[in-house]
Amino acid sequence: MPIIKDQRITENTWTFIADDSPLANGDITVTLDRWTRDKEQLLKHESQVGVRLMPGDNIDILNKEDFNAIKLIELDFPVFADGRLFSLASLIRSKHGYHGEIRAVGNYMTDQVFYLHRVGVDAFELSETKDIERVLSALNDFSVCYQPSIN
Amino acid sequence: MYQYNEQDQRLIEERVTQFRGQTKRFLNGELGEDEFRALRLMNGLYVQIHAPMLRVAIPYGLLASKQLRMLAKVARDYDRGYCHFTTRQNVQFNWPALERVPDLLADLSTVQMHAIQTSGNCLRNTTSDHLAGICTDEIEDPRPYCEIIRQWTTLHPEFAYLPRKFKIAVSGSERDRAAVQLHDIGVYLVRNGAGEVGFRVLAGGGLGRTPIIGQTVKPFLEKKDLLSYLEAILRVYNLLGRRDNKYKARIKILVKETGLEKFIGLVEDEWLRIRDGMLLTDERIAEMKTHFSPPAYDHSASNDTSFPDHLATDNAFATWAKYNSVEHRVPGYKAVFVSLKAPDSPPGDITADQLDVLAQLADTYSFGEIRSTHRQNLVLADVKQSDLYALWQQLDALKLATPNIGTVTDIICCPGLDFCNLANAGSIGIAKEINAALDDLDYIHDIGELKINMSGCMNGCAHQSVGHIGILGVDKKGEEWYQITLGGSSDNEAAIGERLGPSVAKNEITKAITNILEVYVQQRLEEEPFLQTVKRVGLEPFREKVYANH
Numbered sequence: 001m002p003i004i005k006d007q008r009i010t011e012n013t014w015t016f017i018a019d020d021s022p023l024a025n026g027d028i029t030v031t032l033d034r035w036t037r038d039k040e041q042l043l044k045h046e047s048q049v050g051v052r053l054m055p056g057d058n059i060d061i062l063n064k065e066d067f068n069a070i071k072l073i074e075l076d077f078p079v080f081a082d083g084r085l086f087s088l089a090s091l092i093r094s095k096h097g098y099h100g101e102i103r104a105v106g107n108y109m110t111d112q113v114f115y116l117h118r119v120g121v122d123a124f125e126l127s128e129t130k131d132i133e134r135v136l137s138a139l140n141d142f143s144v145c146y147q148p149s150i151n
Numbered sequence: 152m153y154q155y156n157e158q159d160q161r162l163i164e165e166r167v168t169q170f171r172g173q174t175k176r177f178l179n180g181e182l183g184e185d186e187f188r189a190l191r192l193m194n195g196l197y198v199q200i201h202a203p204m205l206r207v208a209i210p211y212g213l214l215a216s217k218q219l220r221m222l223a224k225v226a227r228d229y230d231r232g233y234c235h236f237t238t239r240q241n242v243q244f245n246w247p248a249l250e251r252v253p254d255l256l257a258d259l260s261t262v263q264m265h266a267i268q269t270s271g272n273c274l275r276n277t278t279s280d281h282l283a284g285i286c287t288d289e290i291e292d293p294r295p296y297c298e299i300i301r302q303w304t305t306l307h308p309e310f311a312y313l314p315r316k317f318k319i320a321v322s323g324s325e326r327d328r329a330a331v332q333l334h335d336i337g338v339y340l341v342r343n344g345a346g347e348v349g350f351r352v353l354a355g356g357g358l359g360r361t362p363i364i365g366q367t368v369k370p371f372l373e374k375k376d377l378l379s380y381l382e383a384i385l386r387v388y389n390l391l392g393r394r395d396n397k398y399k400a401r402i403k404i405l406v407k408e409t410g411l412e413k414f415i416g417l418v419e420d421e422w423l424r425i426r427d428g429m430l431l432t433d434e435r436i437a438e439m440k441t442h443f444s445p446p447a448y449d450h451s452a453s454n455d456t457s458f459p460d461h462l463a464t465d466n467a468f469a470t471w472a473k474y475n476s477v478e479h480r481v482p483g484y485k486a487v488f489v490s491l492k493a494p495d496s497p498p499g500d501i502t503a504d505q506l507d508v509l510a511q512l513a514d515t516y517s518f519g520e521i522r523s524t525h526r527q528n529l530v531l532a533d534v535k536q537s538d539l540y541a542l543w544q545q546l547d548a549l550k551l552a553t554p555n556i557g558t559v560t561d562i563i564c565c566p567g568l569d570f571c572n573l574a575n576a577g578s579i580g581i582a583k584e585i586n587a588a589l590d591d592l593d594y595i596h597d598i599g600e601l602k603i604n605m606s607g608c609m610n611g612c613a614h615q616s617v618g619h620i621g622i623l624g625v626d627k628k629g630e631e632w633y634q635i636t637l638g639g640s641s642d643n644e645a646a647i648g649e650r651l652g653p654s655v656a657k658n659e660i661t662k663a664i665t666n667i668l669e670v671y672v673q674q675r676l677e678e679e680p681f682l683q684t685v686k687r688v689g690l691e692p693f694r695e696k697v698y699a700n701h
Binding site: 083112118 | 166169173186305312313314424
């Protein structure tokens with residue numbers, strides 16, 4: 001599925017690899033567990049590596065080297081109502097100083113993209129149920145905010 | 152009160168546009184049920200038994216007369232000619248049609264009103280003391296801080312999908328009139344040893360199924376750290392609050408299960424990290440205070456002699472003044488309660504006609520402003536004593552002058568089974584019955600201060616756990632029964648009421664209440680208020696009488 005980044009549709013070059021699947025070629029993301037387990041192997045990967053986070057993941061186990069090596073962080077929404085990923089995004093940016101791409105994937109709502117963007121998410125994976133024009137429009141729902149943006 | 156600037160106005164208008172789009176997409180099938188539910192709740196819209204219910208925000212209970220007029224207009228144009236004030240100082244409409252709500256919100260926005268985050272798992276209305284700014288026991292006016300907090304909470308991007316709802320209350324006086332200890336975060340303005348004013352922050356209070364009194368997490372917080380500290384608490388809650396069980400998802404459970412010390416540690420760690428980047432400046436506080444500067448008081452107001460004359464010659468007026476007005480920090484002024492607890496009226500309700508005249512009275516007698524209280528009444532906060540007689544006559548003509556504030560018929564009452572999907576039992580009907588049984592004003596006044604809080608279900612919207620007498624509607628084998636508690640309180644010595652005994656049938660609840668009152672009158676020592684008597688004699692005498700035939 002394509003992604004939206006910087007208000008444009010872009011091809012998605014990344015593949016998520018499940019914990020029990022062998023690492024494929026190309027840009028790949030793995031779970032936090034796997035990152036910790038197979039880090040040595042992952043750091044030798046010929047393409048880019050990234051991490052797909054779940055709402056309950058503890059990102060404090062990642063250090064500066066980890067964040068330098070991780071070229072993409074995916075935030076996987078099991079359900080839209082699990083708001084922990086918003087705080088994770090905020091912490092990844094402000095606490096860990098991560099400047100790479102943070103991408104929302106899974107069951108987030110189009111109507112959440114404005115807030116997601118403001119907490120540091122800069123890319124959105126689309127799905128069959130998501131209308132591209134609507135996502136682009138929703139990113140501009142408000143021209144004024146009371147809180148400073150993470151970005 | 153706070154005056155919107157161009158940005159404030161644009162924000163609420165863009166919110167209307169956003170919600171209009173979401174409603175349209177829901178109605179044409181593009182947006183699913185679950186998705187729309189989350190979004191509409193964050194715009195105050197519930198789907199209820201008879202019709203959608205819309206909860207409109209009244210930030211810390213403060214309203215301008217033009218806003219009262221708009222509430223009247225909305226009641227007429229979109230509803231059935233009335234609305235209902237809530238225990239969080241908001242106002243509710245029971246009958247708007249879903250597809251017209253965006254238009255309703257657009258109308259509200261023309262007078263700087265909205266329904267943003269009045270429902271849903273997000274930061275709700277920040278509530279406060281209905282006597283803020285004018286009370287004689289004030290340490291500092293809480294309202295500028297309420298407005299600063301309001302702005303910080305409004306459309307906060309990180310905290311819109313919390314484990315559960317989140318409620319903040321702020322009090323600036325010695326006496327707590329805002330039920331601060333029963334909130335997810337409670338804030339008291341306090342003085343430290345050096346005489347500086349700062350905040351005492353409590354967390355983990357709440358009512359409902361598991362009523363818990365909040366605990367102090369920060370005994371003294373400097374003003375500049377207010378927002379960073381709140382943000383730290385919210386971030387810890389958002390990350391660690393339970394999401395597996397709706398009934399265990401409030402911060403009160405997190406504090407309990409984590410343990411207070413450990414919880415404070417988590418908050419402090421995060422706070423120390425972010426505090427320097429979120430300082431609340433003296434300039435910002437000073438600028439905000441200018442929105443709440445005192446009105447142009449007449450400082451010769453206390454020279455008036457007509458007020459004491461009327462008191463001496465008109466009994467009915469004197470009674471009303473005694474129960475429905477309170478001391479004001481400016482000599483010659485009073486704060487006047489507008490009672491929404493007339494005997495034959497649903498508690499907390501007001502009609503469009505009453506709202507319109509009240510707007511006029513606010514303009515004439517109280518600098519164009521009015522406040523809502525968490526006991527579902529209203530307050531005209533700045534009335535000259537020389538105007539009290541004329542005001543009383545006009546309120547009386549409107550049926551807004553029942554002299555019962557703080558008494559046994561000033562019942563906090565939720566909408567109950569008549570209106571609410573969640574209810575187990577009716578509440579409004581019982582309030583009416585109790586009123587009818589206590590139709591002797593002298594008796595009511597003899598009883599004195601007594602707070603009855605009645606909820607139709609365990610969600611406790613009427614705060615029954617902290618009523619002096621609490622009444623809780625329960626479903627027993629498909630019938631409406633009522634659980635009674637005694638000795639609750641939401642003031643400085645907050646306490647959860649103790650259960651009296653087995654639940655009581657619908658046809659017996661009013662009798663149980665009158666029995667309780669009889670026991671009180673028998674047991675009390677001289678002028679001892681109800682709550683004191685209960686503390687002194689315990690529940691046994693009341694139990695004996697109420698369950699005598701069981």
